[in-house]
Amino acid sequence: MLEIRNLCKYFGGIKAVDGASFEVERGSITALIGPNGAGKTTAFNCISRTLVPTSGEVWLDGQQIDHLRPHKITAKGLSRTFQISRNLADMTVIENVIVQSRVEGFSGLFRPAISPQEKDKALGILDFLGITRIAYEDGHNLSYGQKKLMDLAALLMSDPKIILLDEPAGGVNPSLMEEIVGHIRALNAKGLTVLIVEHNMDLIMRLSHKVVVMAQGRVICQGTPDIVRKDPAVLEAYLGGVLDAEAA
Structure with a gap:
């Protein structure tokens, strides 16, 4: 569904992403992992065009998208989260959910701020996530988890076809982490494809169908969690030769 071909992003002499190539199969939960500074978030930013790649290609459903603006990529069915929430503090939760999700142009200026259909849809999603109670909270x-x-x-x-989650469980308590894992599994069971960056290796190894490992901007291994866990190059990339949550 998503294909990354020889993706590069250079900042002067720093090669944050250096010829990375991997695929995300339709209907899968694929994890992108690696030590700090491996280039994972930079790769995410290039895929979603938050950053313009230095070179390389990004293909979604057989269409090249690396030349498109971010809102056009969202319209194609690819959406992403960020490590740090980009909520608008003076707006309510339901207003944030609706305003942040819109993909439209100049014509959007000539319609109501929030339509009844958008409100109903947003409330349905909040209900699915179990947070209807905070719909009108500023x-x-x-909290960080909320x-x-x-x-x-x-x-x-x-209504994305594929979502890119950048550390969705980072910094949350264990109970909420399990809740988020449950939501990801439920969305995947409904057919949503997931690409996730996460440092919690226990979570990744039990959640993902496929794991892609980056180090120094390059993909050094990819395969099932069992294959990746035993790969010598992966063990070497994680200091101490141990692949666990603390080493990550």
């Missing part, structure tokens, strides 16, 4: 009143769930809700409003 963004600045939310912001993570709100970001996921906004992502789903655009």
Whole structure:
């Protein structure tokens, strides 16, 4: 479904992503992992065109998308979250979910701020995520974990075919982490394809169908969690030769 071909992103002499290539199969949960500074988030930013790649290609459903603007990529069915929530603090949760998800042009200026259809859809998504109770809470009143769930809700409003999740469980308590894992599995069971960056190796190894490992901007291994866990190059990339949550 998603194909990354020889992706490069250079910042002067720094090769943040250096010829990375991998595929995300339709209907899969694929994890992108690696030590700090491996280039994972930079690759995410290039795929979603938050950053313009230095070179390489990104293909979605047989169409090249690396030349498109971010909102056009979203319209093609690819949406992503960020490590740090981009919520608008003075807006309510439901307003954030709707406003952040819109993919439209100049014509959007001539319609109501929030339509009844958008409100109903947003409330349905919040209900699925179990956070209807905070629908009308201001963004600045939310906990870190609630912001993570709100970001996921906004992502789903655009009806994506594939979602890119950048550390969706990072910094949350174990209980909420399991809740987020459950949501990801439920969305995947409904046919949504997932590409995830996450440092919690226990979570990744039990959640993912496929794991892609980056180090120094390059893909050094890809395969099932069992294959990746035993690969010598992967063990070497993670200091101490041990692939676990602490080493990650």
